[in-house]
Amino acid sequence: MSTSRLLTSRLGAAAGTAVLLAGAGLLAATPAQAAPRACPGSGAGDPARCAQVIGINAGSSLVMRTAPRYSAGAVARWGNGQWLELNCWTTGDPDADGHGYRYWMLVSTGSSSGYVNDWYLDSGGPATWKPVIPQC
Numbered sequence: 001m002s003t004s005r006l007l008t009s010r011l012g013a014a015a016g017t018a019v020l021l022a023g024a025g026l027l028a029a030t031p032a033q034a035a036p037r038a039c040p041g042s043g044a045g046d047p048a049r050c051a052q053v054i055g056i057n058a059g060s061s062l063v064m065r066t067a068p069r070y071s072a073g074a075v076a077r078w079g080n081g082q083w084l085e086l087n088c089w090t091t092g093d094p095d096a097d098g099h100g101y102r103y104w105m106l107v108s109t110g111s112s113s114g115y116v117n118d119w120y121l122d123s124g125g126p127a128t129w130k131p132v133i134p135q136c
Helices: 005-023
Strands: 049-052 062-065 074-078 083-091 103-108 113-117
Touching (some): 083 113
Antiparallel strands (some): 049 083, 083 103
């Protein structure tokens, strides 16, 4: 199975981030877990898929927004390790760190829902999640 250059780049960045964060005790998921997976506390047969927030700088947070663009209103803020349920994906503004990654996830928690750029989730990238997460 071949891996796209985007996915390879994304997994490499995620793996490097995971090593740094795991060493600091901030991240529970390993690079091998970089894919949508059953949400914590879900029962057998529950189709919900989740990912964790990764790669957020210390003292910062991932902002959940009302639309897949950075000018959209803020809904909530999440730090590394937060579990988010992946409802569907779409495209929007590129990630804030300049990688040009335009995939956004409509995500939810028990208390809020909104969009986050997938670059900051340990979802594994489009080749991994497109078969299991619908397009919005």
